[in-house]
Amino acid sequence: MARSFQALIPRLRLHAGLTLLLYVTTHLLNHAWGIFGLAALESSRRVFLSFWRHPAVFWVVPASLLIHVLLVSYKLLTITSWRRLHWNEWLQIGLGLIMPLLITSHIYATRFATILYGIRDTYSYVLLSQATIAVDLYLMLVVVWLHGNLGLMAYLWHKPWFARIKQPLLIAQIVIPLLALVGIVVAHREVNQLKQDPQWLEQVWQFANPQNIDVAAATAEFMGWFGSGYLALLLGLGGGRAIILRLRRKHYLISVEYKGIATVTIAPGTSLLEASLANGIPHAHSCGGRGRCSTCRIEIIEGVKALNPPTETELRLLKRFGASGDIRLACQTIPTAACVVRPLLHHHDRSLPGAPTMISHGADKQIVIMFADLRGFTTLSEGKLPYDTVFILNQYFQSMGQVIEANGGYLDKFIGDGIMALFGLDGTLEQACHNALAAAQAMAYQLDVLNQRLEHDVNEPLRMGIGIHCGHVIVGDLGYKRAKHLTAIGDAVNIAARLEEATKTLQTQLVVSRAVMQHSALDLHNLALSEIPIRGRTQPLEIYSIESAKSLVLVPLTLNT
Known part of the structure; x- marks a missing residue:
């Protein structure tokens, strides 16, 4: 029984938190209607309250708040080491400790004022009766919003489908509170103009607070007692935790x-x-x-x-x-x-340059893979001293590596005179495809610059072939000791390597799969679609064979997906 309750605690805490986040989200959306004026804000409020103050739902928010606070307190009491916490968890805890003071004040002045004193907490009354209500209200909602979304992101981060919703979710997390702020400010300005009319002022007070109760004073008195009790509770919990851990360590290890x-x-x-x-x-x-x-x-x-x-x-x-x-x-x-x-897994004290740390332990991601290889370099290097060969290769690797990284790519490895690069370790697939094609084009131009620089060191200009494909792969740190690094494995990697090989037989500089082109913002009008057989696959692959990557017509990518 105790074991099943322990397993139930994280779920209860999560669901209570999600309920509170839903409440805050709808509250912020309610505020956003203030952009269209005070009347729209009041109409939206009636819809909001028809749900959240319905007899069947009325106690859901207070109950969720109580459950969430109790279970989080239990977690903080029982945790034995704070070292595992990340900075975002410390921030979430700090915001969580501030929240009860902000939320309780708001709930007492609105919901419980309605129950205790018969107050009708319309926006006109609330914005009129409290001079700093716009700032106080927004501060409370933003603290709760940030706290809830930190928890939501932590919960979703390791879901395999999270990458698909990450960008829209982040946009919503920024836009919703901003719209709510604008709505409250616009409504507050309208209230300040309307209160110049004594008749309007009288109507608001008679409707919302007919008994002329000083709710602000009652709230301040209540919060004085609550604040003292809350501080005493925190000190008691902190002291109790210290005593429990001390007794545990002293009597039984x-x-x-x-x-x-x-x-x-x-x-x-x-x-x-x-x-x-x-x-x-x-x-x-x-x-x-x-x-x-x-x-x-x-x-x-x-x-x-x-x-x-x-x-x-x-x-x-x-x-x-x-x-x-x-x-x-x-x-x-x-x-x-x-x-x-x-x-069983190696611990990383430092993150890899250019690689997100969260995927270093393994993740299934849809990314873009590029292979690039020098053409005929074995023949070019014949008769040269080892130093000259190394010098030319390093010049090539440096030039191409800088271009790849400048376009958002991650240099996976150098294989002989070839390069493997990954795009989309972070961000959308559309952005990754665009970046990979932009990198290929820039590499073609950079190769011309490199050939001018090496014209006295090589008998003929350097040439290269580039293959680009996208698909689901396993990304993570593979290898042993110093040879361990972030890389990708999977069928999509093999196909990208085959496309680079196909540049030899097709006598072109760039071969790109149709999948990459479909997700890019490339102008395809002058490009012909064809098929090539891929070793190890029964079906041919649709590709675009491009004689020179410099001829690509890249359309600026819009990030509104």
Whole structure:
């Protein structure tokens, strides 16, 4: 029973938080109607209240707030190490601690004023009765909005489909509060003009506050008591947490051996990830220990029965990559007795230049892959000293590498006299396709510049072939020790390499798959579509064969998708 409740806590906290975020979203959209005037704002309010103050829904928001606060407090009380928290989690916690003061003041002055004093909290009355209400109201909603969206992004980040909605979601997260601010400001200005009319002023007061109750004074008095109680509660929780952890460490410790690394002792209730971080043992954890990725997974060498059983969430993740029974997620694993473990994934203290850190442990992404190769370089290098060959290749790699990076590409590897580059590790597929084609065009121009620079070092101008394709691949850090780096594997990578090879037989500089062209903003009027067989595939691939990448007509990309 206790185990099932522990598994239920994150879900309850999440659903309560999502309910509150939905409430705030509709509240902000309500404010945005103020752009069209006070009358539109009041009409929108009636729709808003018809739902949220319906008898069947009235207590959903207070109940969600209570559940969310209690479960977050429980989480903060039971966490044994703060080192695993990322900066965004610290920000979310800080905003969460401020929220009760802002929300309680607003709820008392509106919802509970309606219950206790019969106040009708119309926008006309609220904006009229409180001089700083526009600032206070917006500050409260933005704090709650930011707190909720930080949690939402953390929850969605490791979903395989998140990349498709990331940009529209980010736009909505910025636009909605801005529209709400404009709506409140416009309505506040209209109220300031209307209050010059004594008759309008009297009508508002008689409708909203016929008993002429000083709600502002009542709210201030209530918040004085609430603020003191809230501060005492925070101090009590902080002190209680310190006492509990001290007693745990004093009376009962559990030994955890990290095979070949160190042996540490931890207090009961400490997860293996918390144990690693508290004792300075490097341990990968992309999602911050929420059980939403599998980067903190460990091998249990001894003491499988001394661990808490895996939750449904952990079992679902372990099943995705076919883990055996001795593999667990460190963030979800709490020892009850001595055990021996070994972390399975390499921990990165630094991010790779030009590569997003969140995908370094593995992700399924739709990206663009480019292969570029020098033509006839073996013949060109015959008779040259090794130093001359290395010099020419490094000049080529430097020139092309700078162009690729300038167009948003990530240099995966140099293979002999060839280059593999990835586009779209972050951002949309449309942007990645556009960037890859822009890079190919710039590489063609840069090759002309390089040939002028090397005209006395080579017998004939350097030539190259470029193949570009897009598709789903597995992206992550592969290799061993210093040879480990971010790369991509999958069928799309192989096809891109085949397209680069096809430039030899087609006698063109660039071969691009139709899939890339469809997602780009390229003018295709003067390009002919054709098909070529691809080794290892039964169906031919539709491609565009372009004699010179310099001839591409790139249309400026609009980012409104």
